[in-house]
Amino acid sequence: MIETHFWEQLAMIAQCGTLSAAAEKLYLTQPALSRSMKKLEELLGVELFTRGKNKITLNESGELAAKCAVRMLELESETVERIRIFDRMRRTITIGSSGPSALSDLVGLLSQLYPGMAVSSELMDEETLLRHVRDGAMQLAVVTHPEDDEDLFCMKYMEEALYLVVPENHELAGLSHLYLKDIDGYTILLHSNIGFWMDLCREHLSHSRFLLQNDFETFKELADASDFLFFTTSWQLEHASHPKNKKYLPIIDEEANITYYIICRKKNVAQFGLLFPGQ
Amino acid sequence: MIETHFWEQLAMIAQCGTLSAAAEKLYLTQPALSRSMKKLEELLGVELFTRGKNKITLNESGELAAKCAVRMLELESETVERIRIFDRMRRTITIGSSGPSALSDLVGLLSQLYPGMAVSSELMDEETLLRHVRDGAMQLAVVTHPEDDEDLFCMKYMEEALYLVVPENHELAGLSHLYLKDIDGYTILLHSNIGFWMDLCREHLSHSRFLLQNDFETFKELADASDFLFFTTSWQLEHASHPKNKKYLPIIDEEANITYYIICRKKNVAQFGLLFPGQ
DNA sequence: TCGGATTACGTGCACCGTAATGATC
């Protein structure tokens, strides 16, 4: 059996042309490399070089061996990479959601339940989510509708209600609740990455203008300091601080009161025993 | 970079199930193997085992790694074998002939001209010979007809004349020469491996009975001691001793007086510079 | 004279084996 470093040295010599150049690249001395190749020839029982007095060249067998060496080294490094990636994936839970709050909530929950695991999370539309869960690219997904599928496990996860935040002196501030149609036309501050909520806004507030913010901190500052209308949800009200000098008006449309369902392949349910107690 | 012996040890552990069993098969002690696998995990940066108090098992990453290890080891041993075979082939000249004398002659000549090379020789029909030369399986072939082909080099090699050997008191002994038809009907001692000569006998001596001999020594003893007719050739008369108390009658049919041609691929001519001087 | 290859020689460390320990059946 030939150790890997022999193949690496041989490949390097083929690449560099001389022992000395190869030795330098390999952080070896010339004598060491010379000896090593002698040993390789002995182990193979095959002469790989034609040796002149002060030059050494690969012969035909050596050329073949060097080509093979390169292939083996490629396989070896690919293999190592594959093992590392597999191991990393094995200890990361990949999840997705169509809504940001549910995603944050689940990330937090999983991090607590499985302290050794990394959690990789992504916001995406529900069709893509379901496809990813089905083909195994994603282990868990949170969607806004229950899914009845013989391969998929589905469980109610949480509810979330939409609120409109208005300045206390705003004309809407006196209302106890409202419908989406009531605010269609108002200019609204909106975060960009809000998943399905964006579709909801586009659909029901077609006359409104949206001030889109990519950065969450900027959004928060603007929301705090300005008199723009913006949305929040029951989940955010529970988990984050909100300015006191605002009125929080529940939006009572059915579409604005969401029930989240968590989805995973039935064959993976056991893997998430802590998340699905009793299943 | 991971040395081969790590992969071998991992594969062996996967095969055997326990460290101790694997260690024994690898001619190692348990502690050595235990340390070695720790080191492998460190090099990979991946845990491969779940360690109980007195048992150790491959985890999922370890299973993958072990499978990969087997594949790499297979590639490695295939590669070594391939290099060895290539090297051996590189230093053997593979030749063939349709006739035995020309084959012996060429083997002897090549062994003299290329002392470092092995010569692999085979007797076979001319059609097969030409095919082998064309596809590279054979470097040189000796045939009884010139071959005109743009890919093939062809050179006259030697001539050979057939003789009938008869006891001095035989009814044919008085003749100075004869034709094949003159001996059709006689019982003749014949060696089995005589290439195209056999076809010639079958064709022109259809009424003769042949006493076929596989073993050359047996043939020689019988030829010497008995009064059976048998054949020899000009080449054999030159290169081997023949009994004095026999008459050697040349057979003057055209088919019994052979000119041999040596064939090789034009692209290989240079390789046999000593054999084809001036080409 | 310089660059490249091999040979000779001394050394350090990596890995091995032995022995001891812990743990489970």
Add this chain to the structure above:
DNA sequence: GATCATTACGGTGCACGTAATCCGA
């Protein structure tokens, strides 16, 4: 008690580097 794995410790061989030599451009 038997088996299996890990830890501790001491020894050895192997592969390395340094130095010297040889050779050719």
